[in-house]
Amino acid sequence: FCDPRIQNIKNTVEELLKFKVSNHSLNLYGFCEKCQSNK
DSSP states (O other): OOOHHHHHHHHHHHHHHTOOOOOOOOOOOOOOHHHHHTO
């Protein structure tokens, strides 16, 4: 997916740290409904 907020964060990091981002990813971890009820 594409989210302009992520692009803005990437651009800000590049500007502040004089750093060129060559790649980035967003990882989402969680539990399905069944697993949540077992906790």
